[in-house]
Amino acid sequence: MSADTDTAKRRIAFQKSYSQEHGGNWRHRSLIEDAKFETVTNMEFEKRERHISSGEPISEVEVSHVQNGGEAALALDGLKVHSVVITLKDGIGNLARVMRAFENTKLTIQHIESRKARKKNALYEVLLQCAGSRENVISVTNTMHQNSHVLDVTILGEAELEKKEQWFPCHISDLDQCTHILTKFEPELDCDHPGFTDKKYRERRKHIADIAFSYKHGDPIPRVQYIEDEVKCWGHAYRHLKELFPTHACAEHIEIFKVLEDECGYSPDVIPQLEDVSAFLKRKSGFQLRPVSGLLSARDFLASLAFRVFQCTQYVRHPSKPDHSPEPDCIHELLGHAxxxxxxxxxxxxxxxxxxxxxxSDEDIEKFATLYWFTVEFGLCKEKGELRGYGAGVLSSYGELKHALSSTPQKKPFEPASTAVQEYTDEDFQPLYFYVESFEDMMDKMRNYAATIKRPYEVRYDPYTQSVQKLNSKGMLHSVARNLKGELEVLQHAIDRIQSFSLASR
Ligand SMILES: [Fe+2]
Incomplete structure (x- = not known):
């Protein structure tokens, strides 16, 4: 097993235990909170890893998070890396003393190089890179100046830590590794979940969720024999929502919902199987469903969208609350998202x-999760001067759909830069919704926004190989340009043919 895999496994184990320990503080059930959660657990994990490898006491200066009304505030001092050159008068044996001084000042040494000194009266120059606060670096270098074995100390300047490049799935089958579930939302761990005290429900939910654990890319999605209670719950939500769709849902939803009823077995009496809905989506837009056993981390969930894969729960909400579920369930997925x-x-x-x-970066993942929240989950759109719902959170909740289009909540036009940092609440209906003029307009704005995030490369999806390519070499760019040139030529020929055909038919 590689060191990377080991670290990844340790990270997941840490996040799971952290989510259990801190479940009470992470009660929101949105992708945004998951992204924030991931940021905090990543920081805590890095801190702990450094502690394990260096024996250094865990410093609250380096990474801290402050729970304040459910919000996490992060101090990122620990991400600063400093380069210091120390000129030693005599033997390299004094290096151990120097290193100890750094360690004692809560600085984590990450890299050391030495060479023969170029200065007179000195034997070695040591380049030392350490992570920690600027104040501590200044403090330790001041101490060094008084060390009789040290001729000179120079801080080369601070540089932002080049964060290790984030792993991401490059092929659709890599999504088998993007199944990091946040256990904090499961009914066993959440006393507000309507199934918390219902052992029978929890066993049933677990039985269905377990399907996803053994699922691998390419497998057919196992069918679930839904029980009477589940079908009743589905039927209740279905009938209720369908009353509102004609006046509250966007035109695209209304149109496709009808096709789902005609071609995919949608009805209040039968819960459609994910495998059938997935096949339907593949034909219509190339999207497909993949079973998931609970709420995924924001990073994993968003990554699956890059491959036109939607991670979809299969279990049904608790029958005592047919109009509401604190976690995604198949009613939300199939009536709202599909x-x-x-x-x-x-x-x-x-x-x-x-x-x-x-x-x-973790910070950008939070922003993308927020954009996802205010569009795919709770987005509104304009139609003939009126607002309609297109977000799945709106379209799968009778109460929220009515509330969203009433005069009660605030509505603002969707602008990714400001929407991405908008605070939100999900303890009740949304107090604020963002609306778009059209899906094309929403996409143009998102493209412009995505181009502004810090990433040293652009990526492109190749539908033939179902893989993501980094556009980070001249050869790759030439290859994309050649393909585009070919497509433009086909387009030009098509225009020419239409023109010559219409001339000939006059
Ligand atoms: Fe959703």
């Missing part, structure tokens, strides 16, 4: 959001 995923423009938007998230 219809829009069949729309080609919406599918394109979803995939581009996923592509933009690949390799992004």
């Amino acid at each position: 219809p829009l995923l069949a729309d080609v423009n919406f599918a394109q938007f979803s995939q581009e959001l996923g592509l933009a998230s690949l390799g992004a």
Whole structure:
């Protein structure tokens, strides 16, 4: 097993235990909170790893998070790396003393190089890179100046730590590794979940969720024999919501919902199987479903969208609350998400959001998760001067759908730069929604926004190989240019043919 795999496994184990220990502080059930959660656990994990490898006491200066009304505030001092050159008068044996001084000042040494000194009266120059606060570096270098074995000390300057490049799936089958579930949302761990005290429900939910654990890319999605209670719950939500769709849902949802009823067995009496809905989506927009056993981390969830894969729960909410579920369930997925995923423009938007998230920093993942929240989950759109719902969170909740289009909540136009940092609440209906003029407009804005995030490369999805390519070499760019040239020529020929055909038929 490689060191990277070992680290990844340790990270996941740490996040799971952290989520259990801190479940009470992470009660929101959105992708945004998951992204924030991931940021905090990553920082805590790095801190702990450094502690293990160096024996250094865990410093609150380096990485800290402050729980304040459920919000996490992060101090990122620990991400600063400093380069210091120390000129030693005599033997390299004094290096151990120098290193100890750094360690004692809460600086984590990351890299050391030595060479023969170029200065007179000195034997060695040591380049030492350490992580920690600027104040501590200044403090330790001041101490060094008084060390009789040290001729000179120079701080080369601070540089932002080149964060290790984030791993991301490059082939659709790599999504088998993107199954990091946040256990904090499961009914066993959440006393507010309506199934918390219902052992029978929890066993049933677990039985269905377990399907996803053994699922691998390419497998057919196992069918679930839904029980009477589950079908009743589905039927209740279905009938209720269908009353509102004609006046509250966007045109795309209404149109595709009808096709789902005609071609995919949607009805209040039967819960459709994910495998059948997935096959339907593949035909319509190239999207497909993949079973998931709970709420995924924001990074993993967004990454799957890059491959036109939607990670979809299969279990049904608790029967005592047919109009509401604190976690995603198949009613939310199949009535809210599935219809829009069949729309080609919406599918394109979803995939581009996923592509933009690949390799992004934790901070940008939070922003993309927020954009996802205010579009795919709670987005509104304009139609003939009126607002309609297109977000799955709106379209799968009778109460929220009515509330969203009432005069109560605030509505603002979707602008990714400001929407991405908008605070939100999900303890109740949304107090604020963002609306778009059209899906094309939403996509254009998202493209412009995605181009501004810090990433040293652009990525592109190759549908023939179902893989993501980094556009980071001249050869790759030439290859893309050649393909585009070929497509432009086909387009030009098509225009020429249409023109000559219409001339000939006059
Ligand atoms: Fe959702």
